[in-house]
Amino acid sequence: xxxxxxxxxxxxxxxxxxxxxxxxxxxxxxxxxxxxxxxxxxxxxxxxxxxxxxxxxxxxxxxxxxxxxxxxxxxxxxxxxxxxxxxxxxxxxxxxxxxxxxxxxxxxxxxxxxxxxx
Amino acid sequence: xxxxxxxxxxxxxxxxxxxxxxxxxxxxxxxxxxxxxxxxxxxxxxxxxxxxxxxxxxxxxxxxxxxxxxxxxxxxxxxxxxxxxxxxxxxxxxxxxxxxxxxxxxxxx
Numbered sequence: 059x060x061x062x063x064x065x066x067x068x069x070x071x072x073x074x075x076x077x078x079x080x081x082x083x084x085x086x087x088x089x090x091x092x093x094x095x096x097x098x099x100x101x102x103x104x105x106x107x108x109x110x111x112x113x114x115x116x117x118x119x120x121x122x123x124x125x126x127x128x129x130x131x132x133x134x135x136x137x138x139x140x141x142x143x144x145x146x147x148x149x150x151x152x153x154x155x156x157x158x159x160x161x162x163x164x165x166x167x168x169x170x171x172x173x174x175x176x
Numbered sequence: 177x178x179x180x181x182x183x184x185x186x187x188x189x190x191x192x193x194x195x196x197x198x199x200x201x202x203x204x205x206x207x208x209x210x211x212x213x214x215x216x217x218x219x220x221x222x223x224x225x226x227x228x229x230x231x232x233x234x235x236x237x238x239x240x241x242x243x244x245x246x247x248x249x250x251x252x253x254x255x256x257x258x259x260x261x262x263x264x265x266x267x268x269x270x271x272x273x274x275x276x277x278x279x280x281x282x283x284x285x
Binding site for chain 2: 097104105106107110118119120121122154156158160161162163164166167168169
């Protein structure tokens, strides 16, 4: 069974780049046909889909974040990553990594809180 | 972008009663619709995919229906562990930007 674990700084300064990593265990990130995704949730609010990277390496992003987001894969470490540039307080949220073969997310990480503050 | 609208925002239900949650898409998503349950401090849990198929281990009291733009999640007899927030999510392949509804909180009446 696939397990996901987010890691990265819990505090990022405004205007800087938020960087998170999701480590995959219980399976190879480069095998099968999976979408590896990032989803976030501000405190007390709903879920926002950030983007996805397919096993082939192709990416798709939320149009509202597209200019600031990069999702990449490191197959040697069985990890995928999120970079979000020029952050503001509005980017403060719990960030989840998740995976799916079609679109419904059956595996999620536990989430990691990232606060944007000086 | 496809906008998902859930109603009501909050649903007050007594244990043992039926709960009916709605989700509407701004354009057709066919049956590419999932429902999730989220409890405080936890990641969402997949309940329903393909609009009507229960995920592994999900009790039969949860059922989904609908296609196109109108979807429903029904909990036939609410148990104490079912009080939570429920989200719908579309994963239609085009445009390739998946979106969630804003959630429905099911609370104890």
